[in-house]
Amino acid sequence: MKFTVRAPASSANLGPGFDSLGLSVPLFTTLRVTPQQVTEVVPLGEELASTPADESNYIYKAMLLAAKRVGRDLPPARIEIETEVPLARGLGSSAAALVAGVVAGNELLGRPLSDEDVLDVTAREEGHPDNVAPALFGGIVVATLDKLGTHYVRLDPPANLGVTVLIPDFELSTSKARAVLPREYSRADAVHALSHAALLAAALSVGRLDLLRHAMQDYIHQVWRAPLVPGLSDILEEAHRFGALGAALSGAGPTVLCFHDTRESTTGLHDYLHGVMKKNGLEGCVMDFPIDTAGTVVTRHS
Numbered sequence: 001m002k003f004t005v006r007a008p009a010s011s012a013n014l015g016p017g018f019d020s021l022g023l024s025v026p027l028f029t030t031l032r033v034t035p036q037q038v039t040e041v042v043p044l045g046e047e048l049a050s051t052p053a054d055e056s057n058y059i060y061k062a063m064l065l066a067a068k069r070v071g072r073d074l075p076p077a078r079i080e081i082e083t084e085v086p087l088a089r090g091l092g093s094s095a096a097a098l099v100a101g102v103v104a105g106n107e108l109l110g111r112p113l114s115d116e117d118v119l120d121v122t123a124r125e126e127g128h129p130d131n132v133a134p135a136l137f138g139g140i141v142v143a144t145l146d147k148l149g150t151h152y153v154r155l156d157p158p159a160n161l162g163v164t165v166l167i168p169d170f171e172l173s174t175s176k177a178r179a180v181l182p183r184e185y186s187r188a189d190a191v192h193a194l195s196h197a198a199l200l201a202a203a204l205s206v207g208r209l210d211l212l213r214h215a216m217q218d219y220i221h222q223v224w225r226a227p228l229v230p231g232l233s234d235i236l237e238e239a240h241r242f243g244a245l246g247a248a249l250s251g252a253g254p255t256v257l258c259f260h261d262t263r264e265s266t267t268g269l270h271d272y273l274h275g276v277m278k279k280n281g282l283e284g285c286v287m288d289f290p291i292d293t294a295g296t297v298v299t300r301h302s
């Protein structure tokens with residue numbers, strides 16, 4: 001049976017929740033899968049022009065992970081791939097691809113894997129669960145990955161919480177943005193990070209939007225990555241004056257995320273963010289989104 005898999009973008013970290021906290025953004029990677037005698041991988045559209053049209057494609061490799069997990073061969077299929085998620089911008093394009101691929105592989109195999117298995121496979125492959133968990137489950141997800149497994153709590157987004165993202169027109173790979181981070185942190189930095197991440201998760205779970213700005217302070221990764229993202233330090237310091245409820249580097253960057261109250265106009269915030277881009281000689285776009293709540297969706301076509 002033909003089927004479609006649609007997996008959303010995501011914004012990880014949200015400041016201090018490094019490698020553990022993320023939310024789902026409604027821009028989608030879509031796979032159209034048709035079982036047939038031979039495997040065909042067909043990336044479509046400009047964003048995927050540089051990705052391989054064969055079995056070395058990241059999505060096909062993700063499909064194979066599902067088969068490997070259950071010790072079976074992957075049935076052949078035609079796999080058409082489209083994406084609205086800009087690559088290497090901090091919006092979880094690799095997580096959307098990975099989750100879409102593992103879910104598609106699982107579907108071709110007759111669904112032997114549970115959602116929890118899919119989360120574990122994808123989190124281990126990515127090395128951290130903060131993009132794959134919201135891509136799979138939607139909403140806001142707090143997740144841990146360790147040798148005992150992957151554990152998570154999914155939160156429905158608080159009422160009236162939306163996101164504004166500034167997406168610069170340049171790529172920054174996660175590996176490059178992880179390479180600039182220190183190998184060790186002081187106890188003071190660890191306590192700062194865990195206390196702010198805990199406060200942020202608690203504030204999001206009870207809808208305390210007034211606490212977001214304080215809770216989103218971070219010294220674990222943003223300060224080290226700021227030289228790679230012109231304008232980031234200014235936005236973290238100033239965005240609240242233009243209506244942002246809190247601001248953070250999205251994933252490994254270069255996208256910057258601001259929370260806003262959906263009952264308020266975001267025009268002032270957009271003007272401010274465009275001004276920061278202009279001041280730093282950057283091209284890019286500023287967009288508002290609700291937080292996606294559906295996560296990855298499979299549609300079967302008869």
Ligand SMILES: Nc1ncnc2c1ncn2[C@@H]1O[C@H](COP(=O)(O)OP(=O)(O)OP(=O)(O)O)[C@@H](O)[C@H]1O
Nearest residue numbers: 051058088089090091092093094097173174251252
């Ligand atoms: N739909 C896709 N098809 C094939 N490869 C993809 C696809 N989406 C992402 N990729 C691969 O993932 C890479 C980007 O992953 P990377 O982890 O650097 O950034 P990101 O996931 O977009 O951002 P972040 O992890 O910071 O949120 C791309 O350069 C490409 O190799």
Ligand SMILES: N[C@@H](CCO)C(=O)O
Nearest residue numbers: 012018019174251252
């Ligand atoms: N937590 C990850 C997200 C990007 O994949 C990071 O910040 O490196």
